[in-house]
């Protein structure tokens with residue numbers, strides 16, 4: 001695994017401002033590389049993720065960013081109907097992406113949402129666990145195909161961002177569930193049927209896909225996450241603390257003093 005770097009910020013707001021500034025500066029750096037045509041970023045849902053969207057929109061650096069060459073992906077998604085308020089993508093659109101699209105800065109075709117559940121509530125309720133697994137597997141395969149068609153046979157994200165839950169999950173990789181142990185390098189996206197954090201059905205990038213990212217940034221804040229951070233840092237690859245699997249060509253944790261209080 002790559003050595004982890006950790007930066008501690010004074011509070012959640014400064015943390016979100018720092019992540020947003022780092023995102024915009026890194027996009028600029030990457031786009032300045034000779035021959036580079038685009039930058040691909042996976043964003044995250046959750047409280048800290050939404051704070052980052054707010055700060056991205058507020059930052060003057062955003063205006064200096066060539067969003068037409070930035071592609072937006074998700075590290076995980078709640079597998080619900082496309083218009084469900086629970087969708088990470090819907091929240092990201094509300095907080096940030098719609099404003100960029102409305103201003104003509106970000107083309108809609110640069111947004112790569114994970115698939116939504118297209119079944120009716122009755123069909124969802126009537127599905128057996130096996131049928132639900134098959135629906136999730138098809139959706140995961142569709143997103144993997146989109147990654148491969150946009151980024152080539154060995155797709156890698158430039159920036160992959162993740163929040164952390166109080167149980168030390170990241171993406172939709174939850175303690176004790178099998179998805180965190182998926183280590184087949186050809187499986188890039190997986191379905192989750194029984195997430196302990198509602199809603200229960202989810203799609204997530206796998207550990208091998210995340211590890212291929214050029215910059216993997218994990219960020220979380222407040223004392224309620226302190227235990228999770230301490231567990232993730234205690235030992236690498238602990239299935240009961242999935243964020244201990246976070247890896248990338250650069251691995252950076254950004255936390256605030258509250259989240260760092262048990263280190």
Ligand SMILES: O=C(O)[C@H](O)[C@@H](O)[C@H](O)[C@H](O)COP(=O)(O)O
Pocket residue numbers: 044045046047048049076077078088162163164165166169170171172197
């Ligand atoms: O779909 C989700 O819920 C997320 O993608 C999830 O992985 C989130 O980032 C963490 O649970 C942290 O969320 P909070 O910051 O809200 O605790």
